[in-house]
Amino acid sequence: MSANPSGFSVEPIDYGTGLPELRSVRETVFVQEQNVPIAEEWDELDPQCLHVIARDPGGRPIGTGRLTPERKVGRMAVLREWRGKGVGDAMLAALIESARRRGWRELSLNSQVSASAFYIRHGFVPYGERFWEAGIEHQAMRRMLGGATAIEDREAAIAATVAVILGARRYLWIYSRELDPGLFDAAPVLEAWRRYGTSGHGGEARFLLQDAEAVQRAHAPLLGLAQRLPSLFQFREVDDPADRAYPSAFIANDTGGYYFRTLGHRFDGETDLDGAGRARQLVESFKPIWERSRPCPEFRALGI
Known part of the structure; x- marks a missing residue:
């Protein structure tokens, strides 16, 4: 578990036992705020993924992210009141470190175009044409781990x-x-x-x-x-x-x-x-x- 001056913590979470907490964040951000159909929000990869969760000082879930078996970062979400406080940075850093520990040489992701500047700060670079997914414009991005991109x-x-x-x-x-x-x-x-x-x-x-x-x-x-x-x-x-x-x-x-x-x-x-x-x-x-x-x-x- 990692903590920071804002008081939140980030740690891995088991999908089976942690599903209610994951749902509380992802459905608030993606389904309610961004109007992503709930059938598209949850997929067959979820049980196979490594998930991390961020919690506030009282233990309430405030952010989630995952690593898929395809070596992709995904489902990064932070509750509105905690945005801009470093929660996303801490979760992404935790996912990158987890990928390194697994010996992965590269990570990729499909970023919402509005969030691409966040991933750029962490060394991800865009490639390919932009595309639409769940009604939102996206950009594919990648970063090498332990080598140059x-x-x-x-x-x-x-x-x-x-x-x-x-x-x-x-x-x-x-x-x-x-x-x-x-x-x-x-x-x-x-x-x-x-x-x-x-x-x-x-x-x-x-x-x-x-x-x-x-x-x-x-x-x-x-x-x-x-x-x-x-x-x-x-x-x-x-x-x-x-x-x-x-x-x-x-x-x-x-x-x-x-x-x-x-x-x-x-x-x-x-x-x-x-x-x-x-x-x-x-x-x-x-x-x-x-x-x-x-x-x-x-x-x-x-x-x-």
């Missing part, structure tokens, strides 16, 4: 970037050609940068650019935020010809998360929120280039 398109690239930014404790290191139009100017990424910049945790995001002039000409949206928080966002432009020839791009944080692209002008690459060794390697390669690169004071006076 492949990034194949822009939507997955945005998800990976957001996860690395929001996963930072304090520090971020970014190597980019020209602030990656289509990625760093995407609305979810800009919102992640805003949250990082206003979190009050201090720290610093260091950007190494290959073409600072192109960034300035494009009036990259991130520069407006950087102007308001100049001590947090630092920019330098590589000078050395060997550094300018570096073909890759990446973002890495101080908690072991990274997203790396072999070719910096493309979105495809790999990401891992638990890749401490690889993240450390990227940061160590970044530091000497940063020291010999040119600061970009012109970004402070753009007047954007």
